[in-house]
Amino acid sequence: MRLFLVILLVAAGAQLLLPWWSITPVAFLAGATLGRPGGRVFLAGFAGIGLGWLLLASWQQVQGAGRLSHRVAQLLPLGGQGWLLVLVTALIGGLVGGLAALAGYWLRQAARPLAAPAPR
Template sequence: MRLFLLIFGLAGLAQFFLPWWIITPVALAAGAALGRTGGRAFLAGFAGIGLGWLLVAGWEQAQNAGRLSHRVAQLIPLGGSGWALVVVTAIIGGLVGGLAALAGCWLRQAVLTPRQAPAAKPDQVLTH
C-alpha cells in the first residue's frame, strides 16, 4: 500500500512539471526502495500509474465533452469511443509503471541479495 501511494503521489506531482515519461524513473526508484516481491511491485506500479492516468484522462474527457478523445479514437481502431481511449490510456500507463516498479524491485534484489555459489560436495571436489 505504501508503494502504491508513493508511486501515485510522486508520479502525479512529477508529471505536472516534467514530461510524461518521468513515471518510469519514479516507479523504478520506488520499486527499488519499497518493493518486496516482484508481483506486489508490479501491481503497485500498475495501479499507481494506471489510476493516475485514468483520473486525469477521464477528467479531460469530461471537461471537453470528449471532442479531442473522440477524434483520436477515430485514428486508432476504437470506433471513435473517447471512453475506450481513456481506458486504453490507463492500461498503457499502468503497464509502463508496473514494469518499471518490477524492474526496480528486481534491481534491488540483484544488487543487495548476495549470490552464493553452490557448495561442492566432498565427493565432487576435483583435485589435481
C-alpha cells in the first residue's frame, strides 16, 4: 500500500513539471527502494500509474466534453469512443508503471550480494 501511494503521488507531481515518461524512473526507483516480494511490486506500479492516468484522462474528458478524445479515438481503431480511449490510456500507463517498478525490484535483487555458502 505504501509503494502504491508513493508511486501515485510522486509520479503525479513529477508529471506537472516533467514529460509523460517521468513515470518510468519514479516507478523504477520506488520499486527498487520500497519493493516487496510476491508480485505486489508490479501491481503497485500498475495501480499507481494506471489510477493516476485514469483520473487525469477522465478529468480532461469531462472538462473538454470529450471533443479531443473523440477525435483521437477516431484515428485509432476505437470507433470514436472517447471513454474507451481513456481506459486504453490508463492500461498503457499502468503497464509501463508496473513493468518499471518490477524492473527496479529485480535490479535490487540482482545487485544484492549472494549469501556465502555454509561451511561444511
